[in-house]
Amino acid sequence: MINVLIVYTSHTGNTKKMAEIIAESATTAGATVLVRPAHEATNDELAAADAVVLGSPTYYGHSSGEMRHFIDHSVKLHGKLEGKVGAAFASSHNIGGGNETTILDLLHALLIHGMVIQGNSSGDHYGPVAIGAPDARATRQCEELGCRVVALAARLQRA
Numbered sequence: 498m499i500n501v502l503i504v505y506t507s508h509t510g511n512t513k514k515m516a517e518i519i520a521e522s523a524t525t526a527g528a529t530v531l532v533r534p535a536h537e538a539t540n541d542e543l544a545a546a547d548a549v550v551l552g553s554p555t556y557y558g559h560s561s562g563e564m565r566h567f568i569d570h571s572v573k574l575h576g577k578l579e580g581k582v583g584a585a586f587a588s589s590h591n592i593g594g595g596n597e598t599t600i601l602d603l604l605h606a607l608l609i610h611g612m613v614i615q616g617n618s619s620g621d622h623y624g625p626v627a628i629g630a631p632d633a634r635a636t637r638q639c640e641e642l643g644c645r646v647v648a649l650a651a652r653l654q655r656a
C-alpha cells in the first residue's frame with residue numbers, strides 16, 4: 498500500500514481544489530491519501546509518507562509563507578526522506594504569473610530532501626498549474642499527477 502501525503506496552502510480555495518482532485522485520483526489508483534493544510538501537517542505525517550505532494554498559490558513567484566514554514570520545519574527530518582517520491586503543483590492569477598517558479602521553489606526543497614521527482618514530457622512539465630480555480634485542463638493535469646505519483650512510488654517500492 499502506498500501512502501500519499503498532500504500538503505497545501507489555500508486562502509481562496511483554488512489550490513485546495515487542486516489538492517482534492519489529486520487526492521481523489523491517487524485514492525482511485527489504490528493509495529491511502531492524507532490531505533493536510535500546511536499549518537496542520539506534521540513531520541510524523543511526512544515521515545510516514547511514501548510520496549509527498551506540495552501545493553501552493555503563487556505569491557510573487559514563490560510559495561506561500563505557511564508552506565515555507567512547513568518546509569523549514571521539515572529540517573528536523575533531514576536525511577530521513579531520501580528516496581520518497583516528491584511532486585508539486587501551484588495556482589496563480591495570471592498566465593505567466595509565476596506558477597512554474599512556485600512549483601520549482603517547492604521541488605527544490607523536495608530535491609534537497611533527496612526525493613525522486615518525475616517530470617512530465619507531455620503534460621504540465623513541472624507539475625499541474627491552474628489559473629484561478631482548476632478548469633478542465635488543470636483538472637486533467639491534477640488527475641494525471643495523482644496516478645503518476647502512486648505508480649512511481651509503487652515502482653520504487655518493488656525495486
Ligand SMILES: Cc1cc2nc3c(=O)[nH]c(=O)nc-3n(C[C@H](O)[C@H](O)[C@H](O)COP(=O)(O)O)c2cc1C
Pocket residue numbers: 506507508509510511512513553554555556557558588589590591592593594595628629630
Ligand atoms: C500576496 C499575494 C501575492 C500574489 N502573487 C501573485 C503573483 O505573483 N502572480 C499571480 O499570477 N498571482 C498572484 N497572486 C494570486 C494567487 O496566486 C491566486 O489568486 C491563487 O489562485 C490563489 O490560490 P488560493 O485560492 O488557493 O488561495 C497573489 C495573491 C496574493 C494574496
